[in-house]
Amino acid sequence: xxxxxxxxxxxxxxxxxxxTAYRELVAGACAxxxxxTYNPFESGCLWLFPHAEWEKVRxxxxxxxxxxxxxxxxxxxxxxxxxxxxxxGAGRILLPGSQRTAAGIEKKAVLLGMxxxxxxxxxxxxxxxxxxxxxxxxxxxxxxxxxx
Amino acid sequence: xxxxxxxxxxxxxxxxxxxTAYRELVAGACAxxxxxTYNPFESGCLWLFPHAEWEKVRxxxxxxxxxxxxxxxxxxxxxxxxxxxxxxGAGRILLPGSQRTAAGIEKKAVLLGMxxxxxxxxxxxxxxxxxxxxxxxxxxxxxxxxxx
DNA sequence: TGAAATCGTGGGAATAAGTGGGAATAACTG
DNA sequence: CAGTTATTCCCACTTATTCCCACGATTTCA
Numbered sequence: 001x002x003x004x005x006x007x008x009x010x011x012x013x014x015x016x017x018x019x020t021a022y023r024e025l026v027a028g029a030c031a032x033x034x035x036x037t038y039n040p041f042e043s044g045c046l047w048l049f050p051h052a053e054w055e056k057v058r059x060x061x062x063x064x065x066x067x068x069x070x071x072x073x074x075x076x077x078x079x080x081x082x083x084x085x086x087x088x089g090a091g092r093i094l095l096p097g098s099q100r101t102a103a104g105i106e107k108k109a110v111l112l113g114m115x116x117x118x119x120x121x122x123x124x125x126x127x128x129x130x131x132x133x134x135x136x137x138x139x140x141x142x143x144x145x146x147x148x
Numbered sequence: 149x150x151x152x153x154x155x156x157x158x159x160x161x162x163x164x165x166x167x168t169a170y171r172e173l174v175a176g177a178c179a180x181x182x183x184x185t186y187n188p189f190e191s192g193c194l195w196l197f198p199h200a201e202w203e204k205v206r207x208x209x210x211x212x213x214x215x216x217x218x219x220x221x222x223x224x225x226x227x228x229x230x231x232x233x234x235x236x237g238a239g240r241i242l243l244p245g246s247q248r249t250a251a252g253i254e255k256k257a258v259l260l261g262m263x264x265x266x267x268x269x270x271x272x273x274x275x276x277x278x279x280x281x282x283x284x285x286x287x288x289x290x291x292x293x294x295x296x
Numbered sequence: 297t298g299a300a301a302t303c304g305t306g307g308g309a310a311t312a313a314g315t316g317g318g319a320a321t322a323a324c325t326g
Numbered sequence: 327c328a329g330t331t332a333t334t335c336c337c338a339c340t341t342a343t344t345c346c347c348a349c350g351a352t353t354t355c356a
Binding site (some may be wrong): 009011012013015017020089090092 | 300
Binding site for chain 2 (some may be wrong): 081
């Protein structure tokens with residue numbers, strides 16, 4: 001279970017160091033095999049799945065009937081973009097160049113632990129999201145009963 | 149099972165190098181016989197099937213009663229356009245010129261691993277698709293239950 | 297407070313992959 | 327049947343990727 005946000009620097013070659021706090025967790029969860037895809041719902045954000053978790057997601061998404069345009073878009077962004085990466089000797093993973101540019105992730109980025117997966121945001125996109133509070137009109141029925 | 153996106157350059161002769169990561173997979177899945185057709189649902193996109201997979205698709209499509217116009221259109225784009233290709237010594241396949249122009253695929257293209265088949269997009273068309281996030285109003289009933 | 301260890305970052309070299317061009321062969325047309 | 331055009335195969339070069347090493351900063355423990 002991943003949680004917390006970490007400031008990350010991506011170097012010119014597109015390498016990104018996994019924070020030490022997560023190293024053991026990742027090694028245990030998926031033998032160091034991570035899968036990078038697009039976040040289909042947000043631009044400027046990539047998803048990082050442990051391989052075991054990814055397989056579940058992939059199978060769910062592939063099972064959707066591809067006659068619907070939305071489903072094809074989802075399959076394209078998730079399965080079509082999925083890149084498997086393994087950390088190097090220094091615990092760094094290599095972001096595929098295409099995804100780095102498409103998500104607009106440059107030197108400064110933010111890694112978020114989101115339960116079963118990570119989210120990688122460009123610093124700007126992340127800051128913009130955080131600054132933006134949740135308005136009352138957005139509250140869903142599921143949220144209404146929360147005790148926070 | 150193919151997945152991931154790769155930037156591909158198509159040279160003046162219409163040759164396209166299969167990424168090394170897929171070479172063995174393709175050789176195993178279909179003895180290097182690939183079938184190229186149009187993606188009937190998206191313009192600017194071609195489909196590449198391993199031969200074994202193609203036979204299933206072809207038989208399904210051919211079985212549709214051809215009195216309906218939609219069926220004929222599908223049969224035309226899939227069966228009617230199917231070209232079998234095999235990689236050369238350098239692991240490159242030759243795109244038929246007609247399909248290259250029809251799909252608008254020029255020098256810069258993107259190859260997507262989509263489970264049982266590949267998709268070949270022109271760089272522009274692909275980028276446009278990726279940049280476009282999935283909005284809340286587009287979510288289908290099938291998608292609502294996904295746990296991503 | 298100092299020293300050691302660990303973590304993060306950058307750069308460089310070896311290797312592999314991708315790309316382009318050219319020549320030989322085959323096919324097609326007049 | 328000959329000339330021209332298209333296709334295929336092969337070789338070589340350039341570019342990208344991967345692995346490894348080293349330096350600097352920060353933290354931790356004695």
